[in-house]
Amino acid sequence: MTRFFPAPTHSQPPQSFGTPEPEWLTWLASQSWPQVAFDIDRLVVVAAHPDDEILGAGGLVHAAAANGIEVVTICASDGHATHPGSPEQLANRRHLELDAASMLLGLDLPRWGGLHSGTLEQYPDRLDAMITDALDDRPGARNGLLAVWDHDGEADHEAVGQAAMRVAKPRGIQLWMYPIWLWYWAHPGDANVPWHRVQTIGVSPIVMAVKNAAARSFAEQKRPRNADDNPQPILGSSITSHLLRGTEYVFG
Numbered sequence: 001m002t003r004f005f006p007a008p009t010h011s012q013p014p015q016s017f018g019t020p021e022p023e024w025l026t027w028l029a030s031q032s033w034p035q036v037a038f039d040i041d042r043l044v045v046v047a048a049h050p051d052d053e054i055l056g057a058g059g060l061v062h063a064a065a066a067n068g069i070e071v072v073t074i075c076a077s078d079g080h081a082t083h084p085g086s087p088e089q090l091a092n093r094r095h096l097e098l099d100a101a102s103m104l105l106g107l108d109l110p111r112w113g114g115l116h117s118g119t120l121e122q123y124p125d126r127l128d129a130m131i132t133d134a135l136d137d138r139p140g141a142r143n144g145l146l147a148v149w150d151h152d153g154e155a156d157h158e159a160v161g162q163a164a165m166r167v168a169k170p171r172g173i174q175l176w177m178y179p180i181w182l183w184y185w186a187h188p189g190d191a192n193v194p195w196h197r198v199q200t201i202g203v204s205p206i207v208m209a210v211k212n213a214a215a216r217s218f219a220e221q222k223r224p225r226n227a228d229d230n231p232q233p234i235l236g237s238s239i240t241s242h243l244l245r246g247t248e249y250v251f252g
C-alpha cells in the first residue's frame with residue numbers, strides 16, 4: 001500500500017512539509033473543474049474514521065440531502081486509536097460528535113462498523129459487507145457511493161476506498177471519492193493525482209460551521225497527551241487548513 005507523506009518529527013517545523021494552503025487555492029482557482037451532478041436517489045457515504053466524511057465531503061453530502069437524496073452514512077471505525085488513553089470514553093465522544101454533526105446537516109444518524117482505527121486493511125470482507133448491506137437496504141434504488149479516496153496515503157482510508165471500488169465497479173454504481181491527506185502530501189498538478197476526474201461542489205455556511213467544529217475535534221485528537229507522543233498537532237493543524245475551503249474537490 002502506498003504511503004506518500006513522512007511522519008512529522010520534533011525537529012521538523014510544520015512549514016517544511018506539505019503544500020501551504022494559499023498555494024493550493026491559487027492553483028485550484030486557475031483550473032476549470034466540472035461540478036458534481038446527481039443522478040441518483042440514494043447516497044451511501046463511507047468514512048474510515050469519525051468526521052472523515054464531514055471534513056472531506058460534508059458539502060457534497062449536505063447538497064445531496066438538500067436535493068431530496070436519501071443519505072446513509074457508515075463509519076467503519078470508532079476512533080479508538082486516535083490517541084492513547086481512555087479509548088472507550090474517546091469512542092463515545094466521537095460517536096456523540098458525529099451524531100450531532102449528522103443531525104445539524106439534516107442526516108440520519110450514522111451506522112457504525114465497530115472496527116478499530118488503524119486496523120481496517122485487515123478486514124476487507126467486513127468493509128465490503130458493510131457497504132453491500134447498506135446498498136441492498138432499498139432494492140430498486142438508484143444508489144451512489146461516496147467513499148474516502150483509495151490512494152489517500154493513509155492505510156484506513158485506502159482500505160475503505162478499495163472496498164468501495166470492489167463493491168461499486170461490478171454493480172456499475174456511481175462512485176465519488178473524497179481525498180483528505182492528498183492535500184498534505186501532494187503538490188499542485190502532482191502526477192500521482194487523477195486531476196482529470198475532479199468534480200467540485202460548494203460548501204454552504206451551515207456545512208462550514210459543522211466542518212469547523214469537526215476540524216477542532218480533529219486537531220484536538222492529534223494533540224500529544226505527554227512529552228513522548230508524536231507532535232501530531234502540527235499534522236492536525238496543517239491538514240485542517242486544507243479542509244475548510246468554500247469548495248470541495250472529489251474524484252468522480
Ligand SMILES: [Zn+2]
Pocket residue numbers: 048049052157
Ligand atoms: Zn480518517
